[in-house]
Structures are given as C-alpha cells and as structure tokens.
Amino acid sequence: MKVAILQFPGTNCEYDTQHAFESLGATTEIIWHKSESIPSDTNLLVVAGGFSYGDYLRSGAIAKFSPVMKAVKTYANNGGKVLGICNGFQVLTEAGLLPGALKRNEHLHFLSKHHNLKVINNDNVFLEKLACGDVINVPIAHHDGNYYIDENSLKELYENNQVLLQYCDKDGNISNPNGSVDSIAGVCNKEKNVFGLMPHPERAMELLLGSDDGVKMLQGFLSA
C-alpha cells in the first residue's frame, strides 16, 4: 500500500498524515507540488491540510493550478483514490474534483477543537469500516469550513449517497459549528473515488491524543 501525499507551499499536515498512514503499515511519499507526475505505484493520493499559498484569494484557489494538479486530475479521472483533508478538501472543490465550495465559517471564528461527526453513508472505501449512524470524534481546525452547495446539487448528493459525514453532538443530533449546508463535514464524488472532509482523521490516531477514531477511517483505504 503506497500513499502519496501532496505538499504545496503552506501545507502543514503532510508529516502528520505520513505518520498516520505509516502507523497503519503503509509506505508513503511526500510529493512536492512542482512535480508533474505522481508515483505509478500510488494506491491513495492525499491532499493534506494546511494553508496552501497562504489562502490568498480563496482557500485552495491558487493550489489548483500547481503543476502536480494536472496529474491529480488524470489520476482521479482514471479511478485513482484521492482524499482531501481540510485545505485538501478546499483544493479539491476549487479544482472541480468535488462538488460545492467552502466559505468562511458562519461566525467568522477560526475553529480548533474536537467535534463529533455522524456517518451518513458508508458504501465507499473511506467509511466502510464504520456503520451508518456511528458517532465519531475527530478534531477540526479551520476558518473556511462552511460547506455550500446549491439546493439541486444537494439533492443529487443525497440521491447518490455522496454525503459522508455531518457535524453532530455526542448523541448524533445535528450540531453545526460553522454554518455548513445541512451540517455537512465531508462528501465524495459520484464515482466514490474522490473524498473530502474538513475534520482531520490523521490527528485522531491514538487515545493519548484524545481520539483514535481516525484509525477506522484511514484503514478503509488500506484494505481496499
């Protein structure tokens, strides 16, 4: 299992992501954004969190034109698995690989805390080790995590089981920290090979650090 992790100027979660996947037994490689290709033995490509290009203009807006993104699009369009975490989710929506957009948090605060998430759909490699309705606890750390999608596209997301996770309280009731449409924390594309979420599963890998719920999420990719 080989995980390639993208690194833009301003990315800051690439080493956490590397540590998380290596702790699960994967081999990893960090790919600088100037690279025009990704390793041919890549099983999963992760667009890691951070602040690519300082979030200038819009989060993820400039990263989408980095040289490596052409290869990312080709990889995704050929069915390769892609996971965007936090800023990676923003980059994937900007690049058109995932539907919707991430706006400034509704109350304008940068949020950095653990939050509960409810699993909405698990018929995909990312969440197959969890059950629908499971409540997991994963850190969030973002300023622009307010997911927006128009009403018709939202309907399509539900019809195709593309809504992955919703922010909730410990009992699974909706609890929306950032104003996201329907409290959505993560989505995938229609083909279910491109995934994006604002929370950080790579920071929830051991109980010592508050939660190990990220293990079940990332493990899904390893068994695929």
Place this chain on the structure above:
Amino acid sequence: MKAIVNVSLKAGVLDSQGKAVKHALESLHFGSVNDVRVGKQIILQLDGTDAVKAKEDVTQMCEDLIANTVIEDYEIEIVQ
C-alpha cells in the same frame, strides 16, 4: 488600460462578513443600513488598447481563478 473586477457572494449565499459589519454599524447607531454585502475588488493593469479583447480575457481569468462561480458573482469594468 486597466480592469476593475468586483467579486461578491451570489445573492442567496449567506454573507457572514456582511452580517457582522451590519451589526457593527447598528451598534454605532447607523440605523439606516438595511443590508451589507462584503466583496473584494481586484485591479488588473493590462497591456494593449482593445477593450473588447480585454474584457474577454478578464472574463476568462474570472472563470478560471479570480471568482469561484459556485458561490461568487463578478463584474468587470474596463477603464482606458
């Protein structure tokens, strides 16, 4: 020649910053403000003198990069 591009959130997309500015104005007793929308202005200095061509080029720039048309509208003004 220059192009002035105004980017703002689409009507119907909640503008949290606009709302915060409105509240701040209210607390300063500017009671006449009904609504506030916060956008951004991007000013491009352009080579050439063909305004029609410039508008075409800047439209493409807006579609590709300057605006995210999922949530934002843009207006372009070409100034000679």
